[in-house]
Structures are given as structure tokens and as C-alpha cells.
Amino acid sequence: MESLYVYAIADQPDLDLPNVKGIGDMPISGLRAGDLMAVVSSIDGSTVPLSRANLLCHERVIEALMIARTVLPARFGTTTDHAGRIQKTLTINDDCYRANLERVRGRVEIALRVGWEPEAEDPVARPRAADATNGRSYMQALLERTQGSRRRRTMAEELAASLTTGLAELSDAVVEKVMPTPQLLLKAAYLVRREHVPEIRRRIEALRVTYPALAILATGPWPAYSFVEEGNVT
Numbered sequence: 001m002e003s004l005y006v007y008a009i010a011d012q013p014d015l016d017l018p019n020v021k022g023i024g025d026m027p028i029s030g031l032r033a034g035d036l037m038a039v040v041s042s043i044d045g046s047t048v049p050l051s052r053a054n055l056l057c058h059e060r061v062i063e064a065l066m067i068a069r070t071v072l073p074a075r076f077g078t079t080t081d082h083a084g085r086i087q088k089t090l091t092i093n094d095d096c097y098r099a100n101l102e103r104v105r106g107r108v109e110i111a112l113r114v115g116w117e118p119e120a121e122d123p124v125a126r127p128r129a130a131d132a133t134n135g136r137s138y139m140q141a142l143l144e145r146t147q148g149s150r151r152r153r154t155m156a157e158e159l160a161a162s163l164t165t166g167l168a169e170l171s172d173a174v175v176e177k178v179m180p181t182p183q184l185l186l187k188a189a190y191l192v193r194r195e196h197v198p199e200i201r202r203r204i205e206a207l208r209v210t211y212p213a214l215a216i217l218a219t220g221p222w223p224a225y226s227f228v229e230e231g232n233v234t
Contacts, residue, residue, distance in 0.1 A: 004031075004040040005048055006078040006086065007061045008223075010069040011101055013037035018064035023048055023057050031083055033090035036097055039065060040086070048077055062223045070105045072097060073223040100228050107172060107191050108221030110200055114163060114186040115215035116156075153178075160186045163211070166203045170196045175226045185214070189226035197221055 005023055013032045022028045022041030030037040039061065048054055055076060062073045080086055090097065160178045163186065168174050173191040192200055197220075204218045 001045060001081070003043050003046050003079045003081045004083060004086070005043045006074045006080065007039045007041070007058060008065055008074055009072040009090065009097055009101075010037050010039060010065055011035060012069050015068055018061075018067065020061055020064040021057075022061055023054050028061060031086050031090075033087045034094060036090045036094065038086045038090060040083075043079065046079055046081065048079065050077070059223075066223060070101045071223055072100050072104070072228045073225050075225070096229065103173070104191065104224040104227055107193050107224060108197065109224045109226055110167075110190045110192050110197070110204075110218060110220040111222060111226075112164075112167070112186065112188040112190070112204070113184070113215075113217045114160070114188075115183055115217075116159070116185040116213070117182070156185055163207055163214075163216075164188060166207075167200055170200045170203070173227050191224055191227045192221070194221070 007022070007028065010030075013030055013035065017028055017030060017039070020028065024041075024043060026041040026043065028039055028041045030039055041061075058076050062071055065071045156178050160176070164174075164176060167188075167190055171190040171192050174188065176186065176188040178186055190200065201218070204216065208214075208216050
């Protein structure tokens, strides 16, 4: 059974599509509805295997589209068995897609991950099954552990705030999640105008110098995956 794989929703459907092949080396095409277009290619079956080659192909098509268009990227693996269903969805959600296109126009996503090594939890403070026979000791250990977790979260939130203030200043939208686990402190994404990309990179590099104990990983620019309110195109 043949299906359609969806890469993105884009504007300017009258422009020629870029010279890039889709998954399985299939040609890409556009399904138009008014001034919007879904970019698709044919696939065998109803799903696409998750592989490095397929992920890179998905990203390559979207980045090629971004050269001349504003693009709302679809999540990897989005498929449908009916072209008319896509066009109907584009028509029904026209206002939503247009608003999203304006939101990300001229902008890209910079992703940030920050790893850390917080102070190790005191093993003495961990409630043990044996402590259950002594209710007071058990509750005291549980309280100390809870207080330790709260201290770690507070520390993580304060550190994350000091890291991200300068990055948020350059961004039109921000998605941040503080994750005070023993390995990961912060996951974040920043919607940045293209002309601000060199400056936000410079600021991230300055953070690496200021906080040498942190593992700061920045990637991008990417299509604005984190800042698109997706409609269901399947």
C-alpha cells in the first residue's frame, strides 16, 4: 500500500520546489490549498523506519525548503494515505497555519542542553526498608531526603536562570525545562531571528568559559520544531 510522507507545510506554493529527493530517494511534491502547501513524497507502506538515513533525509528536505520559503516542519514519521485529507486539513486550519508561519518567519531554532553534576545525595538520608520498623527514624530520613531534593531543584532553577537570561533577551520565544536530575540540568529551545544567530552563539560560548564545570551543548540553527502548533495532517 502506498502512502504519503509529510515533511512540512510551507508558503509560496507557486515557487519551484528545491531539487532534493525525499525518503527512499523519491521525488517530493506539493499539495496545494490556497496559499499554503504541504510538501510530501510517496512511500511504500504506512510507516517510515526510524533510522539515521531517514532522519537526515527528513531534515534535508525541510532545510532545502527553508532557503526560499517559510516552513512549518512536520514531526518525523508523519504519514497519511489520502492526499485530499491533507488539503482539507490545510483549508480548515488555514488561519492557524498562517499565524504559525508569521510567528516563525525569518527565524530559526537554537537548541540547548546543559549537563551538570550536583552534590551527591547523602546516603544516610535515604529512607531504608529497615527504618520502617522505627517510624520516627523513617520519617526523619524521608524529610531530609525531600529537603535535599528541594535544595537541588532550587539550585538548578537559580543556575538555569543565570545561564539563560542573556539568551532569552535575543529570542522571540523560549521553551525551557529545568530538569534537576543527576545528569541533566536544562533543556531549552530559542526562536531566534537569523541575524541574531551569530550573537547567540557568541553568548553560549561565553557561558562555556564562565561555567567550565557544566556540559553546555548547543545545536542549530534548526527549523522551528518547538514553536509550531501542529495541526493533524493525517
